[in-house]
Amino acid sequence: MNLQQLRPVRETVRCGFNLTEVARRLHTSQPGISRQIRELETELGVPIFARAGKRLLGLTEPGRKVLPLVERMLENAVNLKRCGDEFALQGHGTLTISTTHTQARYLLPRVVRDFRQAHDGVVLHIHQGAPQHVAQMLRSGDADIGIATDILTSYEDLVTLPCYRWSYCAVVPHGHALADGQPLTLERLAAFPLISYDAAYTGRTHIDEAFRQQGLVPNFIILAMNADVIKTYVELDMGVGIVASMAMEGRSAGDLVAVDASHLFEGNVTHIAVRRSAFLRAYEFDFITQFAPQLTRDVIEQAMHSAEPAA
Amino acid sequence: MNLQQLRPVRETVRCGFNLTEVARRLHTSQPGISRQIRELETELGVPIFARAGKRLLGLTEPGRKVLPLVERMLENAVNLKRCGDEFALQGHGTLTISTTHTQARYLLPRVVRDFRQAHDGVVLHIHQGAPQHVAQMLRSGDADIGIATDILTSYEDLVTLPCYRWSYCAVVPHGHALADGQPLTLERLAAFPLISYDAAYTGRTHIDEAFRQQGLVPNFIILAMNADVIKTYVELDMGVGIVASMAMEGRSAGDLVAVDASHLFEGNVTHIAVRRSAFLRAYEFDFITQFAPQLTRDVIEQAMHSAEPAA
């Protein structure tokens, strides 16, 4: 058996069973891929892929059983390499974070600054995307650490740790009727055209839920993907923005005013996640602890090695 | 990286860092071993073994970190192969049980008979040894399933499941003073020369403990490794035997009489164990369930995938 034979198998599934594309992705020839797959199949004694004539259709029953083991194997190989690198490169390395806009824009800068100071040999990649994209990057091994709200909790192969709780605030232009110092209510909010996050993002469900429970129908006129866009439209006086409160920290001095709305909507919890079976390098532990101080190395390791809280 | 490079590393540790012996054990040449180790070290970029000149002394610090990953990798390779075999051989295969004498002699026969009936293509190996030997065979991958009392509980890489509780009985020749129908007491027992298990076996600690707590000093004249030996000496009228009660089931009709002692000594629990990261074939689940009906496939899988009950 050979690790060379495993990569094509994993990639074939990811590429929708098109060997030509697998070859392209793995930078090798298509017959090579074809052969390695068949070699593994002969060695294991079972067909992994279902074929119609010369075309691959999907996984066979043994294939479905074998695939997770193949993936585990490949992940172990990466872990082994990483473990070596940690000592070999002594603090140098790469760290890929996948996260949503809100985190990347408002929470990470401080953490990243401190992290760079402590680990100036580590090259940091920060990917930004929708929460489910974050999860996918983590699971495929394209990212080491994922930071997002909610969504990450549902995957068994990820370990998801709560970091902190946050809530929303309304954003209005200076002198707006809602900035009169009176406490905000859902009724008052619903009277204005609203601008907030698109449904796929940042716990929008909690916003909708709050209005629904009060029997109110909010008038969302723009659904944006991040707070910067929302604020831009608010500045154009197109409506009242509802954004994560950290997007307005230290911003009330500008043209916009933040009005606390934490009592109106259920709070969201930002989570940080890693692959359960990943080998974390020392600086990865450091990063996580810097992002959420209560998540010390011990806490993280314990969470990774313990089971799901009721699967 | 290559699986060929990993095996020598694991074996080197097991052989006490003697490459010549590693080569012998892996049926290859010594320079080959030497090279593969160095190749892996170069690829990882760190030395795995500490060397004094040309001699290997032990693991380096990176080596200690790398070793468990190497072992996991090799185990995964075995799992993958097994997974294939399960489909390819359709019910054929091998099952290696490592267990203590008491289990092998008195409990397993019934289970093995039923198992063979259900899986006549599976070749069954039954190894017998001391409890710690059982654990060792399991951990090294030389056995698939281990059955023993107590000891197995302490390893993190093993999943240990309780099967049933048992206790002791005294064994005396027909017409012996202790076979008078009166309930047995520790005092009465201590008055006779005793024959029981060697300290390394089958929960001897509970026997010693019971006497100690009553301030009695039992007079053990023979410490044997299994009940058959003990019974032989009892038949020669050399003393009173104390054996696991299942060793006397359906035996009171012979020359020997069993006298219940379950109220005198704390009960022992027989455990069944597998490697936590093993891939269990269908017939392995079957075997376990046949040995302990409450251990269904679901129960076993849940235990394997969940964490230790407080590490």
Next chain:
DNA sequence: TATCCTTACGGAATTCGTAAGCATG
């Protein structure tokens, strides 16, 4: 001096890419 690891070298086996073949939508 015996043990034990490394280096050197050459033959064997494996690997891999190109080119051609063939089935299918």
Next chain:
DNA sequence: CATGCTTACGAATTCCGTAAGGATA
């Protein structure tokens, strides 16, 4: 006929065992 997988073949590489070398107890 375009796409997609397999087969065929030859070059390049890798692998591996034998033999010699050198260090250490």
